[in-house]
Amino acid sequence: MPDSPAAPGATTRLNKRMAELGLCSRREADEWIARGWVKVDGAVAPMGLQVAPNARIEIDPKARGQQREQVTILLHKPIGYVSGQAEEGYEPAVVLVQGRNRWKGDTAPQRFAPAQLKGLAPAGRLDIDSTGLLVLTQDGRVARQLIGEDSTTEKEYLVRVSFGPVANDVQSAFPPAQLARLRHGLSLDGQALKPAKVDWQNPEQLRFVLTEGKKRQIRRMCELVGLRVVGLKRVRIGRVTLGQLPLGQWRYLAPNERF
Template sequence: MSEPVRLSKRLIEQLGCSRREAELYIEGGWVTVDGVVVEQPQFKVETQRVELLPGARAETLEPVTLLLNQPKGQDSETARASMNMASLSETHREGVRPLHGHFARLTCPAPLERGASGLQVFSQDWRVTRKIDADLRRLEQEYILEVRGETTLQALERLARGATRNDRELPRAKASWQNETHLRLALKNPQPGQISEICAYLRLELLGMRRIRLGGVSMGKLPLGQWRYLSGSERF
């Protein structure tokens, strides 16, 4: 009986490729062991059938950006750890190749405020994180607020022009009723506590807040706790 060997070594023996090429094939999800994709170069094989999928390329993985509908009560680290192959949204699977490498080295450039739910962004792409870091003060964020109480049209209009509460200037915000209990709010770079301040100014009790858009990227119809890839046409 043959001794177990690393999958990368078996691939080198079969293809005559370099060790780095073998690792890139495997990490890119192009190698199967008895018909099942294995992405770990150190995976041990014995007599199993090792094959390269059609179209295989020995290339470094392109960095990706993941959009998560984060549940209330999670912090960004817990949310990041919750993302896996199984929690990819069913309606966003077509045309994508989810890989374990897509969950490594993720950063969260615009974390949700504590207690908020909704759109959370995780990225491996330095171009995306740099743009969000540079533009965060100018990027409009949109929230759906669950509230209790009533306010006036005049108060909503003053909020859009600029308002103060307890001698503190509130961020300018566009607010409109979505229904009797939910207010749609759009503003730039809200700081922790400012949305609560806005609700207090409007004489509304804030029950929950859910971010649905960051700049030009909307969460879309993404089920709670599931994620999708940022598409090539989307820009923050």
């Protein structure tokens, strides 16, 4: 649940307040505070400081410079790679972020450097048996926007399905009432799902647009209405699309792109 509005006179831990203001992530805030890069009402802030809602927070230019160097990478994840930590012998998708796998069509000005891999983490999961757009970022602001508790960023997927023995022209066999349930009316893990946009892209493929990301959500939603997912590909996050990015290759989020 999103945090409740602070009561008049209430205070908030400084790192949390900085994240709420979109200045950085909590982890970055702690690092900046430890380095003496943060002032509150004119005084260098100690770790653990509680601040009022109207406190004046100033950030040292060194912190801004460090933030500008952070990268966000868009990867076309193949099947067989996990989004985050390696598991059960499967490699994490970040191993594909190498100089030789950078898309030749990438027009971003950055040059690839191994330092860009430090702290590079997925902002949202994409299952091992799914493909498509995966965002990896060093920037806590991007992570918060995409996967924070209060995130409303859309994620769009193309989902190939079958319905019982029907693998061709599934659209004709699938009851419209069940399509309506996919849009709104299903629950997972005892919680009602937020409304989703679900429409037929073609007779064998659905287009899902979600604003939440429960584990294996689309596959589980489909199971609840008798569909089996044959293939799943994420094609958009917010305003950023997979576009022509080849499978297994990556590019930088361009300076003028915003989720």
